[in-house]
Amino acid sequence: MxxxxxxxxxxxxxxxxxxDVAVPEVGAGxxxxRVGASPVSGTDWHLVLGLPYAARFVTGLRRPANLVFGLEFAGTVTAVGPGVPDRQVGDEVFGWxxxxxxxxxxxxxxxxxxxxxxxxxxxxxxxxxxxxxALQAVRDLGRVRPGQEVLISGASGCVGTYAVQIAKALGARVTGICGADKADLVRSLGADRVVDYRxxxxxxxxxxxxxxxxxYGNPSLADCGAVLKPGGTLVFVGGTGGRLFMGTDRWLRGLLVAPFRDFTVRALVHKDRHDDLVTMREFIESGAVTPVVGQVYGLDRVAEAIEDVRAGRVRGQAVVAL
Known part of the structure; x- marks a missing residue:
């Protein structure tokens, strides 16, 4: 294959x-x-380079632990191993x-x-x-409730487009921060107001x-505090910065000073969870959330897709279709 x-x-x-590599064997469970499509995200650029260095304890110290690249998929079941009673050949599935x-x-x-x-x-x-x-940032750490005012930076990106829609589905009034060229996209997702960060x-x-x-922003804690109500919540999702920690060291600084501020600081290390995948399917099938696919590439253009996402040339997500 x-x-x-x-x-x-x-x-x-x-x-x-x-x-060409061998088709993987199917074990118990x-x-x-057969993969139909797989997405490209902003994280892929860092994974290819092996950044941040601290993450190599998981991704592989000297070389990638996984020979074949890519983390998510949608496709059709072609074989089922022992101990999987709820799947059959021909099922259309998605996952990670x-x-x-x-x-x-x-x-x-x-x-x-x-x-x-x-x-x-x-x-x-x-x-x-x-x-x-997005779900874990908005629902679990942000604990967004109906009637709240929610500000989402990076609202036009892979995670941001979901965060805007999930916050709206939870009953919040949403302001999104993005570039002017993507403001119409963020409004179409339900944002009540859009701010041009430039x-x-x-x-x-x-x-x-x-x-x-x-x-994935980098505003100072002082700037974050200036826009939060007393008792508000700041949720860090990713970061930008040096090659060692890629800005996640800002999380530590935020958590250390949080007791001396009048707002709560929470840093997200997301978990891949089956229950959350089911929740998102329910949001999507209800019409509350719609994935934003900006461009589709062939399997021979994965490197190009990663570069385009890094450069901000894709609205929403880039997807590789097989």
């Missing part, structure tokens, strides 16, 4: 190669899926597992579920990890919020 492989860390165009940029992937049954009926395979592939991150500093937004979800 064809697959995108990575044997060393480096720039995507230099280290990602399309090669596993399902073989390493090795998704390939024609076939063998996946533990607990890391997938039925594909939403109202989504194409390309749109379904874009759901799992980005939506987990024209307005965070502290000058002019409102106070119950919850600020900062997605």
């Amino acid at each position: 064809k697959a995108v492989v990575q044997e060393r860390y480096g720039v995507p165009a230099e280290v990602l190669r399309l090669r 596993e399902v073989l899926v 597992h390493g090795g998704a940029f390939a024609e076939y992937i063998s996946v533990p049954a607990g890391q997938m579920t039925r594909k939403p009926r109202n989504l194409s395979v390309e749109h379904a592939a874009a759901v799992p990890i980005a939506s987990f991150t 024209e307005q500093r965070l502290r000058d937004v002019g409102e106070r919020f119950d919850v600020l979800v900062d997605i």
